[in-house]
Amino acid sequence: MTRELITNIGQLVTNAAPPPATCAERLGLLTGAAVLIEDGRITWAGRAADAPAPDPADTVTDVGGACVLPGFVDSHSHIVFGGDRAPEFEARMSGQAYSAGGIRSTVAATRATTDAELRHRLRGFVSEMAAQGTTTVEVKSGYGLSVADEERLVRLAAEVTPEVTFLGAHVVPAEFAGRADEYVDLVSGDMLDACAPYAKWIDVFCETGAFTVEQGRRVLEAGASRGLGARVHASQLAPGDGVRLAVDLDAASVDHCTFLTDADIAALAGSRTVATLLPGVEFSTRQPYPDARRMIDAGVTVALASDCNPGSSFTSSLPFCIAVAVRDMGMTPAEAVWSATAGGAAALRRSDVGRIVPGARADLVELRADSYVHLAYRPGVPLVHRVWKDGVVVANTP
Structure with a gap:
């Protein structure tokens, strides 16, 4: 001993x-x-x-x-990918608006990257996070969007964490343009079959430019039938019904939550679903920050995570996210630290960390x-x- x-x-x-x-x-x-x-x-x-x-x-x-x-428990990251999107970031900082469409450029780069290079970069990000205090990290797929590529992303992610999320429903890939329902059939069928053995969670991006709530429900219910817990991206770009979907399905977390209605907040406060806030996104896109103060005062359980990804939040630092949450989201230092530790654990439904x-x-x-x-x-x-x-x-x- x-x-x-x-x-x-x-x-x-x-x-x-x-x-x-x-x-x-x-x-x-x-x-x-x-x-x-x-x-x-x-x-x-x-x-x-x-x-x-x-x-x-x-x-x-x-x-x-x-x-x-x-x-720190980082309950939302996308750190298995190829390439980067520095030109997109520079354009955004020059006044162009953010949209979810940039994800497709990372899909193309990821598909062209070997397993060995993806593995090397993934382990590098995990080490980078550890040096900044993150000891538990959730890793999503979502930059493959084909059966073979999504399978290899969740397989690689499972090498570094048990908290692997299958996010085939990130956006509709170019080859399925105009055929979103057919792509949802693929995600809920063959793609899920290939990825479920490596994943603990299933996620869907319920947002304009990505998936409707009806499509999201199909994906999440298919995942539940394979034993995967639900997570949801919602209300990042505008108000929508994604929060209600998350609560209805007892999702462990609903992430982004930038634009919430009073009804959304009431639903979250009466549920087990954690609102995971991602201040690096608003910092990097110049969108409005979520109103954490309003959520906490209403009794919503809040987590902070990095959303480390090459497009909208290329930071792996939860200390940075804590500082931004205190400065710009109405959180006290105590609330921000709790949300980046115990809050992140709650978003993963873990009692052994945080x-x-x-x-x-x-x-x-x-x-x-x-x-x-x-x-x-x-x-x-x-x-x-x-x-x-x-x-x-x-x-x-x-």
């Missing part, structure tokens, strides 16, 4: 207090704290003065008064700061020092 005692923690974010506590209360802050890890799991967390006496064979790590918090409590996975982040507030207070500064994943240090930035 391997044991490590992490001690002299100035501020420990445990996320131990359940709702209906406020986010500040739910952080479960402890000062002068310590955490005991045994074989990749947390077995004890509390005041350092009360810590179990270490065995001579144990590793003792003194963090010198730093803040330690759960590893918290520092006995039994949870030993996924921890040590900051170069004595408070979680610095994640928003010092935007753009590399505050993540050490990162543990399952009790093993996976990043250690000098």
Whole structure:
């Protein structure tokens, strides 16, 4: 058995207090704290003065008064792809409007990229995320849009995470132009058959320029018949019925939520479906930011994720997303940190990550700061020092 005692923690974010506590209360802050890890799991967390006496064979790590918090849980990413869309970004920053159509250019680039290169880039993004404190990441397909290409994307994603989402219903590919219902038949049939063995989730982009709610329901119900949990992209570009679809089908999350009606918010507040907000998108597209304050005050469970993708949000940094959410979405630092850890875990329906409590996975982040507030207070500064994943240090930035 391997044991490590992490001690002299100035501020420990445990996320131990359940709702209906406020986010500040739910952080479960402890000062002068310590955490005991045994074989990749947390077995004890509390005041350092009360810590179990270490065995001579144990590793003792003194963090010198730093803040330690759960590893970030990034519950929405698209990091298996070929090429990039820097010219599109430059055009957008020069005044052109964002639309979902740019996805097709990444589909073409991805289809032309070998498995070896996709695997190399995917692992690079996962390492990049880990260096910024992300220890759990959901990875979507959606840049293949053929049976063979979607299968290889979910297969590659499954090499790096159990949180794999089949997103064949991202957009209608060029070869099915004008035949969206035929493409939905393919997604719900042969493509799903090929991808389901590697996936845990199924997702659909319910938006103008992508799929209708009726088409989305067909896809999600077909996924449910194969044991896949539901996720939904909705209300990114305009109000729509995608949120209602997500709630009706008990989807784990509905993501984007930029344009919500009062009825949408009431439905979310009365459901288990998490509203996953993606501030990197609005930062990179100059769309209005979602009103997180309105959702939280109504009792909606909110998660923050990166939506790391080559078109609308090419950032892998949840610390950056936390800072933007506090600055531009009406969130407090406590709410943003909770949403990027425990909120992300809720969006994946996980209880073993996003918290520092006995039994949870030993996924921890040590900051170069004595408070979680610095994640928003010092935007753009590399505050993540050490990162543990399952009790093993996976990043250690000098």
